[in-house]
Amino acid sequence: MAMKERLTKADEAKPWYGELPVESLYTAGIAGEKFFRSIQEKGVFLGSKCHKCNMVYVPPKIYCEQDFEKLEDYVEVADCGSLESFTCVHIGLDGKRLLEPMIVGLINLDGASTSIVHMLGETTVEELCMGMRVCAVFKPKNKREGAITDILYFKPTKQ
Amino acid sequence: MGNRVAIVGAGMTKFVRRAQETGKELCYEAAKMALDSCDMNLDQIDAVALGTAPDTFDGVHMKGEYLSDGAGAFGKPYMRSYVGGGTGVFSVAQGWYHIASGLMDTCLVICEEKMSSYRPHPQGAFLTIFDHTTERPLKPNLLWIFALEMNRYMSTYGLRKEDIALVAVKNKNNALDHPCAQIAKAVTVKDILNSEVLAWPVQRLDVSPVSDGAVALILTNETIARRVTNKPVWIEGVGWSLETSYWTNRDLCYPRYVEEAARMAYKMAGVTCPRQQIHVAEPYDPFDYKELHHMEGLMLCGKGEAPQMTVDGITQRDGELPVCPSGGLLGVGNPIAAAGLMKVAELFWQLRGEAGKRQIARKPKRGVAQAWGDLMQVGTVVVVGI
Numbered sequence: 001m002a003m004k005e006r007l008t009k010a011d012e013a014k015p016w017y018g019e020l021p022v023e024s025l026y027t028a029g030i031a032g033e034k035f036f037r038s039i040q041e042k043g044v045f046l047g048s049k050c051h052k053c054n055m056v057y058v059p060p061k062i063y064c065e066q067d068f069e070k071l072e073d074y075v076e077v078a079d080c081g082s083l084e085s086f087t088c089v090h091i092g093l094d095g096k097r098l099l100e101p102m103i104v105g106l107i108n109l110d111g112a113s114t115s116i117v118h119m120l121g122e123t124t125v126e127e128l129c130m131g132m133r134v135c136a137v138f139k140p141k142n143k144r145e146g147a148i149t150d151i152l153y154f155k156p157t158k159q
Numbered sequence: 160m161g162n163r164v165a166i167v168g169a170g171m172t173k174f175v176r177r178a179q180e181t182g183k184e185l186c187y188e189a190a191k192m193a194l195d196s197c198d199m200n201l202d203q204i205d206a207v208a209l210g211t212a213p214d215t216f217d218g219v220h221m222k223g224e225y226l227s228d229g230a231g232a233f234g235k236p237y238m239r240s241y242v243g244g245g246t247g248v249f250s251v252a253q254g255w256y257h258i259a260s261g262l263m264d265t266c267l268v269i270c271e272e273k274m275s276s277y278r279p280h281p282q283g284a285f286l287t288i289f290d291h292t293t294e295r296p297l298k299p300n301l302l303w304i305f306a307l308e309m310n311r312y313m314s315t316y317g318l319r320k321e322d323i324a325l326v327a328v329k330n331k332n333n334a335l336d337h338p339c340a341q342i343a344k345a346v347t348v349k350d351i352l353n354s355e356v357l358a359w360p361v362q363r364l365d366v367s368p369v370s371d372g373a374v375a376l377i378l379t380n381e382t383i384a385r386r387v388t389n390k391p392v393w394i395e396g397v398g399w400s401l402e403t404s405y406w407t408n409r410d411l412c413y414p415r416y417v418e419e420a421a422r423m424a425y426k427m428a429g430v431t432c433p434r435q436q437i438h439v440a441e442p443y444d445p446f447d448y449k450e451l452h453h454m455e456g457l458m459l460c461g462k463g464e465a466p467q468m469t470v471d472g473i474t475q476r477d478g479e480l481p482v483c484p485s486g487g488l489l490g491v492g493n494p495i496a497a498a499g500l501m502k503v504a505e506l507f508w509q510l511r512g513e514a515g516k517r518q519i520a521r522k523p524k525r526g527v528a529q530a531w532g533d534l535m536q537v538g539t540v541v542v543v544g545i
Contacts, residue, residue: 029180029184030179062187
């Protein structure tokens with residue numbers, strides 16, 4: 001019997017339901033643990049500094065990815081920085097249109113060599129521009145869990 | 160064949176049940192240690208060969224890409240290889256052909272596994288390797304394969320569980336001398352026979368533990384090796400081979416895939432009589448009977464003869480042919496890909512006389528390491544010598 005080019009009726013081939021169950025319990029790691037504890041307990045962003053090339057990684061790493069130095073100098077960086085790029089997202093993970101579009105930005109915190117991605121709030125796309133100043137808005141301390149979601153969003157500021 | 164390739168440095172993290180470090184951080188520790196061991200730095204590395212087993216263990220899709228910065232791959236040719244449990248030994252072959260071909264002068268080989276992330280138990284990660292229509296509805300796990308194999312091996316050669324348990328006793332006791340070992344506890348045959356039954360005849364202490372860890376090696380061409388060290392360990396042969404991926408169609412008593420991989424590696428290394436020319440062996444031992452299986456596939460003895468060699472003490476660290484002097488997966492731990500590479504690292508240390516309390520007194524000059532995996536049909540073999 002020749003191979004069919006396509007199925008014309010759904011019941012011609014028996015379908016088989018299956019799933020790939022993957023559930024994980026991650027660790028934040030040596031540097032990640034310090035980063036999230038600092039956010040939870042102090043509302044402060046930590047980075048790690050490479051004294052060979054002066055890179056400051058936020059979130060911190062225990063190594064410099066460029067020259068492989070061991071990084072042990074953890075430095076506090078600002079909770080404000082400049083908006084490196086932004087977008088307004090209209091489509092969700094399920095492919096459907098979001099009821100409320102969300103604004104996502106890449107933020108370079110003052111004192112950091114790298115950027116982090118997060119939501120932007122208390123603003124509209126029309127208000128945003130490249131290089132604009134934004135600051136982190138944290139959850140109240142008693143609601144924080146030591147997670148990236150302890151930061152609600154970044155908002156434009158005049159600072 | 161090709162340019163000569165040497166191993167000049169090695170590093171490994173402690174193998175543990177659950178590491179606080181991320182997989183990237185484990186990679187960094189092992190890689191840095193390997194570089195430091197031969198006074199080299201990342202600028203002197205031309206390429207990085209990474210090995211790591213299923214993404215599901217770490218719970219990170221595209222794990223090779225995720226681990227790359229910790230593995231020192233920034234700005235370098237980099238590739239992840241993956242042949243399941245065979246990955247650790249295969250990654251050395253991958254590093255070898257980068258240099259043997261003349262394309263690269265140096266290569267960092269690194270293997271990592273963080274199995275503790277998977278919930279509720281890493282065993283569940285294996286469900287999806289089975290056929291999705293004929294097997295998965297039966298909810299199989301890997302123990303099924305091992306129990307069926309072990310039972311067949313025992314009945315074919317008339318073996319008692321006591322004979323096989325001697326392998327676990329030997330390896331777990333050898334691991335007492337390994338500073339990176341996860342399990343440092345002496346056991347007896349009685350302990351093993353009294354441990355809980357997982358799937359008859361496989362019992363808890365017949366099996367290696369679940370582990371997190373990383374191992375790294377530095378490979379170079381001959382010119383650089385001569386400059387970096389006065390004790391290079393040469394990669395004399397590499398081999399890998401695949402049997403039918405349908406596990407039910409295989410000989411349960413004999414790992415032909417190991418024999419084929421070994422023949423490839425031995426031919427390259429000029430080994431014609433393995434029993435005489437191999438002085439130390441690190442066959443893959445996730446289960447005690449698998450060490451025996453693999454010794455036979457590596458042609459270190461005839462079919463069905465490995466148990467008697469063990470009973471006779473030949474495979475002890477002070478025996479004629481030490482097998483798994485490191486403590487193996489059964490003792491040191493089994494972070495899949497990293498465990499395979501640990502075996503090659505052990506040969507490196509043994510041949511250089513740097514194995515500390517584990518050092519084989521007979522001054523071995525040539526060793527073989529082997530791993531096994533995928534749906535248990537791939538064999539990977541490396542022969543090293545001084």
